[in-house]
Amino acid sequence: MKFKRVFGLVMDSVGAGAAPDAAKYGDEGSDTLGHVGHHFAGKLALPNLAKIGLSNLRDTPIEGVPVADNPHAYYGKMREISAGKDSMDGHWEMMGLPVRKALSTFPNGFPQDIIDKLEAFSGRKVIGNRPESGTKIIAELGEQQMEKGDLIVYTSGDSVIQIAAHEDIIPLDELYKICEYARSLVNGPEYLVGRIIARPYVGPDGQHFTRTANRRDFTLEPTAETDMDRLQAAGVHVVGVGKINDIFSGHGIDEGYHNESNMDGMDHVDHVMKEDFTGFCFINLVDFDAMYGHRRNPDGFGNALMDFDKRLGTVLDNMNDDDLLMITADHGNDPTFTGSDHTREQVPLLVYSPSFKQGGSLGVRSPFADFGATVLDNFGVAGNGEGHSFLADLK
Numbered sequence: 001m002k003f004k005r006v007f008g009l010v011m012d013s014v015g016a017g018a019a020p021d022a023a024k025y026g027d028e029g030s031d032t033l034g035h036v037g038h039h040f041a042g043k044l045a046l047p048n049l050a051k052i053g054l055s056n057l058r059d060t061p062i063e064g065v066p067v068a069d070n071p072h073a074y075y076g077k078m079r080e081i082s083a084g085k086d087s088m089d090g091h092w093e094m095m096g097l098p099v100r101k102a103l104s105t106f107p108n109g110f111p112q113d114i115i116d117k118l119e120a121f122s123g124r125k126v127i128g129n130r131p132e133s134g135t136k137i138i139a140e141l142g143e144q145q146m147e148k149g150d151l152i153v154y155t156s157g158d159s160v161i162q163i164a165a166h167e168d169i170i171p172l173d174e175l176y177k178i179c180e181y182a183r184s185l186v187n188g189p190e191y192l193v194g195r196i197i198a199r200p201y202v203g204p205d206g207q208h209f210t211r212t213a214n215r216r217d218f219t220l221e222p223t224a225e226t227d228m229d230r231l232q233a234a235g236v237h238v239v240g241v242g243k244i245n246d247i248f249s250g251h252g253i254d255e256g257y258h259n260e261s262n263m264d265g266m267d268h269v270d271h272v273m274k275e276d277f278t279g280f281c282f283i284n285l286v287d288f289d290a291m292y293g294h295r296r297n298p299d300g301f302g303n304a305l306m307d308f309d310k311r312l313g314t315v316l317d318n319m320n321d322d323d324l325l326m327i328t329a330d331h332g333n334d335p336t337f338t339g340s341d342h343t344r345e346q347v348p349l350l351v352y353s354p355s356f357k358q359g360g361s362l363g364v365r366s367p368f369a370d371f372g373a374t375v376l377d378n379f380g381v382a383g384n385g386e387g388h389s390f391l392a393d394l395k
Ligand SMILES: O=P(O)(O)O[C@H]1O[C@H](CO)[C@@H](O)[C@H]1O
Pocket: 132, 133, 134, 135, 155, 156, 157, 158, 160, 162, 197, 290, 294, 340
């Protein structure tokens, strides 16, 4: 074992520029970090991310983020091989389970048989039934939902069924039961859907509806063992912070924390860093994605990056010599791009330990499974052959 504790941190949706296969997804020219930097015109202050090579990993530096002269960190990019570009595909691939066959998506809405079953089970009428931004669809249909007690059912470019309802009209328990039922309809073979998402909201009317932290994701169970399971089975302590628990349906996780926000997530990281353990802590910070990427809000996105960077400074200061930190992302979500979906991008890879004597480029890694393979290698745990460890490159 080289490092006693490994912290893997996913900045959800912080892409590093269009992937070579971006055109297949209609995402040519997307570049989350580059375009946020451009939007801030030199004022995107990310000193800590810069120090560990955030601009070094790019062909063109991010505006306002200097290329570090001599970073005592390793930097590169990762390229996804999974068919989809959502969180589940990205995280599963990092943990040795690429999703090679595309899951079901519904660009024209859900088929009638699914809608009929949902209506029969719930005794409620389904409205919406199309791909749409979640905040837009509740602004449009929320009042009708409240009047009639309907279910707003919608999707996106991802493999998701999302069900929105006002918390005062459909109690959370009931909404979750309907989602569980929806989950049971799409576990294959006809439809295989990544996630069912309960989207409760509150507020008086369409101008003032807000979604609550009672969102719940009902994720497809991992279709095979992941590196999380392998680590746990080998007796390595595995901690999940944020969406990690949902994404792996709790598999391979010994200790889990739910995040209310990115800053709450960083509180959890600070807390876990104070614990004495030998193991892997896998963290997801979702605000970049849910609050700013899908909302196409580059101001909010950049501010969230700067807030994160400040907290990262504390983490870097608090790390022990035998700690390893690996920062990456699961996909892009360029807030200056058309639409409201994720963007097919390469993702940053930043690797730091206070014990490094040098630093340098890790190049372009593919698949994302190199990430998990490195964690397994560190703890001497055998993998499934997906991905190549870069542990030996870290000096
Ligand atoms: O527009 P909202 O409801 O935030 O939905 C977004 O969030 C979903 C899950 O992260 C994505 O599939 C995307 O559709």
